[in-house]
Amino acid sequence: MFFSETDLIAGIASRAKYPSSIVKGIGDDTAVLKSADPDKYQLFTQDSIVLNQHFFLKDDPQAIGWKAYARNVSDIAAMGGIPSCALVALGLPKSLDEGWVTRLYDGIFSCADTFSCPVVGGDITAVENELFVSVSMIGVVSKQKLCLRNGAKPGNMVCVTGLLGGSIRSKHLNFMPRLREAQWLVNNVHITSMIDLSDGLAKDLFHIGEASSVGFELNKSEIPISSDAVALAAETGKAPIWHALNDGEDFELLFTVADNESDIKSVCTEFQELFGFRCSVVGRVIDQGEGAFIVDEKNRRGQLFPGGFDHFA
Amino acid sequence: MFFSETDLIAGIASRAKYPSSIVKGIGDDTAVLKSADPDKYQLFTQDSIVLNQHFFLKDDPQAIGWKAYARNVSDIAAMGGIPSCALVALGLPKSLDEGWVTRLYDGIFSCADTFSCPVVGGDITAVENELFVSVSMIGVVSKQKLCLRNGAKPGNMVCVTGLLGGSIRSKHLNFMPRLREAQWLVNNVHITSMIDLSDGLAKDLFHIGEASSVGFELNKSEIPISSDAVALAAETGKAPIWHALNDGEDFELLFTVADNESDIKSVCTEFQELFGFRCSVVGRVIDQGEGAFIVDEKNRRGQLFPGGFDHFA
Numbered sequence: 001m002f003f004s005e006t007d008l009i010a011g012i013a014s015r016a017k018y019p020s021s022i023v024k025g026i027g028d029d030t031a032v033l034k035s036a037d038p039d040k041y042q043l044f045t046q047d048s049i050v051l052n053q054h055f056f057l058k059d060d061p062q063a064i065g066w067k068a069y070a071r072n073v074s075d076i077a078a079m080g081g082i083p084s085c086a087l088v089a090l091g092l093p094k095s096l097d098e099g100w101v102t103r104l105y106d107g108i109f110s111c112a113d114t115f116s117c118p119v120v121g122g123d124i125t126a127v128e129n130e131l132f133v134s135v136s137m138i139g140v141v142s143k144q145k146l147c148l149r150n151g152a153k154p155g156n157m158v159c160v161t162g163l164l165g166g167s168i169r170s171k172h173l174n175f176m177p178r179l180r181e182a183q184w185l186v187n188n189v190h191i192t193s194m195i196d197l198s199d200g201l202a203k204d205l206f207h208i209g210e211a212s213s214v215g216f217e218l219n220k221s222e223i224p225i226s227s228d229a230v231a232l233a234a235e236t237g238k239a240p241i242w243h244a245l246n247d248g249e250d251f252e253l254l255f256t257v258a259d260n261e262s263d264i265k266s267v268c269t270e271f272q273e274l275f276g277f278r279c280s281v282v283g284r285v286i287d288q289g290e291g292a293f294i295v296d297e298k299n300r301r302g303q304l305f306p307g308g309f310d311h312f313a
Numbered sequence: 314m315f316f317s318e319t320d321l322i323a324g325i326a327s328r329a330k331y332p333s334s335i336v337k338g339i340g341d342d343t344a345v346l347k348s349a350d351p352d353k354y355q356l357f358t359q360d361s362i363v364l365n366q367h368f369f370l371k372d373d374p375q376a377i378g379w380k381a382y383a384r385n386v387s388d389i390a391a392m393g394g395i396p397s398c399a400l401v402a403l404g405l406p407k408s409l410d411e412g413w414v415t416r417l418y419d420g421i422f423s424c425a426d427t428f429s430c431p432v433v434g435g436d437i438t439a440v441e442n443e444l445f446v447s448v449s450m451i452g453v454v455s456k457q458k459l460c461l462r463n464g465a466k467p468g469n470m471v472c473v474t475g476l477l478g479g480s481i482r483s484k485h486l487n488f489m490p491r492l493r494e495a496q497w498l499v500n501n502v503h504i505t506s507m508i509d510l511s512d513g514l515a516k517d518l519f520h521i522g523e524a525s526s527v528g529f530e531l532n533k534s535e536i537p538i539s540s541d542a543v544a545l546a547a548e549t550g551k552a553p554i555w556h557a558l559n560d561g562e563d564f565e566l567l568f569t570v571a572d573n574e575s576d577i578k579s580v581c582t583e584f585q586e587l588f589g590f591r592c593s594v595v596g597r598v599i600d601q602g603e604g605a606f607i608v609d610e611k612n613r614r615g616q617l618f619p620g621g622f623d624h625f626a
Binding site for chain 2 (some may be wrong): 028123
């Protein structure tokens with residue numbers, strides 16, 4: 001592509017004009033809109049998946065439908081919100097049979113039922129080959145629980161749910177959006193920023209860093225590495241930690257908290273007992289001028305950048 | 314395609330489960346949702362356009378952007394509503410240059426500004442070839458002004474704005490959604506059903522007919538035929554009336570009114586003076602059991618069906 005998506009989005013954002021009814025436009029997991037209810041905001045998001053980019057024809061169509069819908073639930077969860085309803089736009093090749101499409105909808109309706117977020121409409125368009133599923137979703141959030149990307153402050157702890165990396169092996173198609181978990185977290189810790197992990201820990205951390213004008217220091221030994229990251233590393237020759245930092249589509253929650261370290265660690269213990277998987281403190285927020293680092297067990301610092309890190313020195 | 318879109322949508326609609334917060338789900342121009350404001354409903358719609366289906370690469374990208382956005386404005390207008398904000402999801406081939414994409418956004422922002430409906434987010438995905446633009450839009454409607462497809466009653470007059478047919482010659486890319494006009498109409502006549510003309514007069518009339526369980530009798534001499542329909546007929550060998558009835562993408566308003574014929578005809582005169590183009594009474598609603606007909610100047614009746622009509626006999 002002759003243009004970068006980041007530059008393009010920055011260009012688009014600079015052209016957008018917002019009335020006072022728009023609390024947050026381009027630049028977060030969802031748009032945030034004023035509501036007629038003075039205690040709440042409305043959330044509005046759209047996300048598309050495309051054949052050979054986000055899924056393949058060999059994949060189970062039910063899982064493809066789940067994924068398309070669940071990505072949007074994950075975005076709303078990461079704002080501290082609850083999804084309300086959604087529209088599904090399909091671009092369907094003429095070569096598909098009806099059974100395939102029915103199974104795609106099985107996945108969509110399964111996700112809609114799981115999160116009590118009904119499909120209220122959409123449209124179907126014929127395409128030649130490049131199947132796409134574009135879902136738009138509305139949600140709601142208490143004003144006091146809204147989590148944006150721009151509230152991280154130096155001294156905050158950095159936390160992440162679950163185990164990271166290697167989602168291409170299967171999790172990217174059947175992940176569980178962290179809606180219950182996000183709701184519990186906004187009620188039990190002081191979240192200052194939150195994002196769902198779609199681009200990978202390193203990149204998404206920089207999304208928070210840019211929005212909040214802060215830097216980061218991650219502890220290498222605390223990064224929760226999935227067994228899929230380990231298995232994938234055996235194939236790629238990269239380190240498991242590389243996959244945990246850089247693989248996309250984990251759909252876990254990455255967030256910063258203003259609580260002190262002992263409080264957040266006990267919350268993480270409670271989280272594990274309640275939900276049956278990890279919540280980890282992986283580092284802390286530092287001044288933007290200090291940059292972004294990852295520190296290993298021997299206290300060596302490697303520079304962190306979106307998409308990777310330098311060797312420890 | 315091995316499945317029909319109509320059957321597929323009927324199948325999907327039958328599977329959808331709605332809580333009481335959903336006033337209208339699948340099956341109208343937009344979904345209708347309860348709002349925290351007791352006097353209003355929220356509208357929610359999504360519509361996609363795809364390369365070689367709805368536009369071509371030779372078309373002006375600014376017009377493509379306008380079209381993608383304006384289709385959604387047209388849907389909200391046809392519900393009696395006003396658009397609030399929208400998201401834009403793009404599938405962009407790597408071969409496009411940045412200038413092309415900037416001009417696409419010029420068209421999108423131009424439409425957003427024209428209708429005071431800002432772009433509040435979206436996403437960009439790389440595709441191989443099949444460029445798509447999928448826009449989702451939120452709007453608002455006064456409960457008393459909501460226009461669904463299901464309220465037409467025998468005895469109602471059938472009306473349409475503008476001139477019909479031949480939009481493929483240019484109008485499909487640069488049409489003006491009838492937002493101001495729809496707002497004026499809901500305040501000046503008793504609309505019982507309304508739809509925007511996207512599939513063509515004959516098909517869209519049947520959408521109202523099915524939703525309202527009614528039939529129709531159209532007056533052939535009253536169907537407003539565009540000069541594009543006449544020009545296109547000269548190429549295709551079909552009659553201009555055929556194009557006016559069956560061509561898609563007019564994006565005019567088709568509606569039924571409970572007002573008497575003389576009242577609605579004086580409203581049509583006022584409409585013409587105010588907006589500078591026609592509003593026509595083209596027929597009347599009859600019992601579903603009577604069927605759907607078109608009547609010519611010699612009072613001969615031809616059977617009307619979605620996508621055509623029989624010879625007059």
